[in-house]
Amino acid sequence: MSKTIAINAGSSSLKFTLYEMPSEEEIASGIIERVGLKDSVFTTKYNGEKYKVVKDINNHEIAIQMVLDKLIELKVIENYEEITGVGHRVVAGGEIFKDSALITDEVITQIENLAEFAPLHNPANATGIKAFKKLLPTITSVAVFDTSFHAAMPKENYLYSIPMSYYEDFSARKYGAHGTSHKYVSERAAEMLGKPLEDLKLITCHLGNGGSITAVEGGKSVDTSMGFTPLAGITMGTRSGDIDASILPFLMKKLGLSDINEMIYILNNKSGLLGLSDISSDMRDVEEAAEAGNEQAQTALDIFYNRVQKYIGQYFALLNGADAIVFTAGIGENSPETRQIIIDGINWFGAEIDEEANKVRGKERIISTPDSKVKVLLIPTDEEIVIARDVERLRK
Ligand code: AMP
Numbered sequence: 001m002s003k004t005i006a007i008n009a010g011s012s013s014l015k016f017t018l019y020e021m022p023s024e025e026e027i028a029s030g031i032i033e034r035v036g037l038k039d040s041v042f043t044t045k046y047n048g049e050k051y052k053v054v055k056d057i058n059n060h061e062i063a064i065q066m067v068l069d070k071l072i073e074l075k076v077i078e079n080y081e082e083i084t085g086v087g088h089r090v091v092a093g094g095e096i097f098k099d100s101a102l103i104t105d106e107v108i109t110q111i112e113n114l115a116e117f118a119p120l121h122n123p124a125n126a127t128g129i130k131a132f133k134k135l136l137p138t139i140t141s142v143a144v145f146d147t148s149f150h151a152a153m154p155k156e157n158y159l160y161s162i163p164m165s166y167y168e169d170f171s172a173r174k175y176g177a178h179g180t181s182h183k184y185v186s187e188r189a190a191e192m193l194g195k196p197l198e199d200l201k202l203i204t205c206h207l208g209n210g211g212s213i214t215a216v217e218g219g220k221s222v223d224t225s226m227g228f229t230p231l232a233g234i235t236m237g238t239r240s241g242d243i244d245a246s247i248l249p250f251l252m253k254k255l256g257l258s259d260i261n262e263m264i265y266i267l268n269n270k271s272g273l274l275g276l277s278d279i280s281s282d283m284r285d286v287e288e289a290a291e292a293g294n295e296q297a298q299t300a301l302d303i304f305y306n307r308v309q310k311y312i313g314q315y316f317a318l319l320n321g322a323d324a325i326v327f328t329a330g331i332g333e334n335s336p337e338t339r340q341i342i343i344d345g346i347n348w349f350g351a352e353i354d355e356e357a358n359k360v361r362g363k364e365r366i367i368s369t370p371d372s373k374v375k376v377l378l379i380p381t382d383e384e385i386v387i388a389r390d391v392e393r394l395r396k
Contacts, residue, residue, distance in 0.1 A: 009128025061131035087387035091121035093145030149179030176224035208329030237281035240271035276300035
């Protein structure tokens with residue numbers, strides 16, 4: 001028995017989940033928000049209780065120290081050494097990391113060098129790794145990349161139709177994201193369907209604040225809706241998804257912008273459901289406003305459904321059929337309306353929602369009718385357990 005901790009370090013946050021392995025029992029979890037700012041908030045969940053501390057936490061090293069000390073204070077562990085493995089989520093693995101990797105100094109440098117591909121995330125991920133290494137230098141330490149699951153994509157799906165030398169010289173291509181989530185739900189889908197993953201064609205829909213859809217064949221990602229960065233694909237909370245690049249200089253001129261980064265910021269942070277509805281990036285707010293008769297909110301919803309449906313249709317064609325469609329993440333897990341509307345609109349493909357079965361939030365379940373040719377599954381995602389499992393898999 002050993003305890004393994006999954007860490008997700010953002011630029012001003014740090015999330016953790018502690019597991020007993022190999023039983024995969026979740027022992028404790030928590031989050032520190034506003035790291036490096038005033039009044040940081042540290043919340044720990046253990047034994048059904050929630051513990052909250054508000055105080056200034058200046059950096060990730062102090063944050064991790066606080067997590068470990070809290071675990072001792074709550075008697076979750078007796079000493080630091082009881083934790084024998086740590087897995088760190090890293091956003092961009094570029095073309096280097098086709099699988100999770102044992103962390104060495106060289107790996108840390110490579111993660112830092114990949115900051116060009118994820119400027120907000122990779123430096124924060126590396127900070128978390130270094131802080132942990134300082135406090136627990138000898139434990140098995142593994143980096144788990146959001147992009148690795150998509151490393152199997154064939155080149156006709158990851159290459160853009162731009163001069164080949166841009167790929168060859170600069171690695172400019174599609175990388176995708178949410179890989180741990182698509183991987184987790186694919187594996188669970190095979191278990192729920194009672195079939196080997198190797199024999200299945202799946203379309204996995206991760207619909208959260210960020211959203212992506214993946215075509216999975218034989219347990220491998222064949223194509224995914226996000227691109228060089230997570231900006232591409234379907235309409236998201238604040239991201240535009242796919243857009244014709246020519247609209248950027250046009251809009252910059254109209255808006256009097258001279259820096260392309262300002263435009264990219266708008267596409268990442270002011271667009272999607274938020275930009276379309278002028279209300280909120282949060283699906284619940286947009287659904288509520290639409291229900292109350294707000295037409296603009298309804299249009300935002302219609303565009304969201306439409307983009308998801310079009311990607312599902314595209315992947316039915318790419319895979320030449322699919323055994324199941326999987327819904328996961330905040331919206332996919334919790335909005336029966338979204339699932340119903342999306343599937344009802346594409347029932348030509350042979351998927352039919354069971355209205356009764358679909359009346360569920362956040363629980364694993366087959367939500368298609370018994371006769372549905374294509375099964376529809378609801379599977380709550382669990383990216384942390386994928387991270388913890390990879391620590392065990394790579395443990396020397
Ligand atoms: P995530 O990024 O996976 O945490 O998902 C966040 C998204 O899930 C937000 O747009 C939320 O509005 C949405 N969400 C959470 N609960 C519900 C719900 N009950 N109904 C509709 N959307 C929900």
